[in-house]
Amino acid sequence: MALEHAILVSLLEQPGSGYELARRFERSIGRFWTATHQQIYRVLKRMEGDGWVTAEEVGQDGRPDKRSFSVAGQGRAVLVEWLRAPVQPEAVRHELAVKIRGAAFTDLAGRASLITEVERYRAEHEALLGRYLNGEKRDFPDTSSLDAGQRLQHAVLRGGIAYERMLLDWLDDVLDTLRAL
């Protein structure tokens, strides 16, 4: 329900093509809202039809032409209205937690393979935390000279960093628990 709004925010921060949006969803926005290019093109088409965004053909040399999207007045109004509405309770889906509880019903070999998997998962998130910290150093080197948009982006990034740190600590706790079984 909020993919539209995530796209509107991203286009307000910087207009761009469907392809560029998909890239952003892989990197920055995707930290808190994932979407594939198929979803993005579909929603973009609907939003264009509804007058929320407008497209401009951009010819490029050495590259295929693209359609660059910008937020129209109506789209901005929709976003502002949505910002005033209460946050919907989010649907939690944490597969690893299901597997950890499931570990009670497998044998020693099964638990050993889960430990390996948790270690792999931990390494992945350690790398992700590293990327967040690098991004923070790159994009927010001087926190005293940021505009409103940048300060808010930084606050959201700090949330990602706090989440990854909490996750790594918890995964260590889980590994201890699994090994002590």
Add this chain to the structure above:
Amino acid sequence: MALEHAILVSLLEQPGSGYELARRFERSIGRFWTATHQQIYRVLKRMEGDGWVTAEEVGQDGRPDKRSFSVAGQGRAVLVEWLRAPVQPEAVRHELAVKIRGAAFTDLAGRASLITEVERYRAEHEALLGRYLNGEKRDFPDTSSLDAGQRLQHAVLRGGIAYERMLLDWLDDVLDTLRAL
């Protein structure tokens, strides 16, 4: 893809009816995998057809009859196999983060209403943390005498507690940022 597996874990911990499962998904399991009763009944039916679970009619007095489900050998095998597979990268959907970044594109009144909303959201999660901590005191009063299943359940609960604590800290950070704008 993993609702089946969440149900299998829950039924292995304790057999029960679709209704009872729905209640558990509202409370304990729902901390890391949400599902409505409609989904549960649909998946339960499919799993019964595939021989993953078996149902037993239980007559009750003073209450409607129910069908109590237990995990069959085949269901257990499916679960054990799934436990060995790598964890799928999860789809993150954090509406509040989108709204925070969106706050750059609204006016003072819009930002004020977002602050109120973040405060409400924070109070909700503070209450949730309280429930987790109460549940911990109730279900795990003596951590030295727990079996494997309980120790794993406790580890997952500690994850929920760590998440909520991290979230509250971050929300305070966000409120400071929004107020300073």
Add this chain to the structure above:
DNA sequence: CTGCACATGTAAGAAGTTACATGATTGA
């Protein structure tokens, strides 16, 4: 000449949400 980045889509199917539907018992 092969693979990758750029660029935009369609189609089928799986999964999830929302609304509707029924009916018994218990406690206020």
Add this chain to the structure above:
DNA sequence: TCAATCATGTAACTTCTTACATGTGCAG
């Protein structure tokens, strides 16, 4: 008698995922 809890579903709809489809230009 009214609401809540227990108990089980169907139907319609929306959304998401996965697979397929096409074409250019550049770098190795």
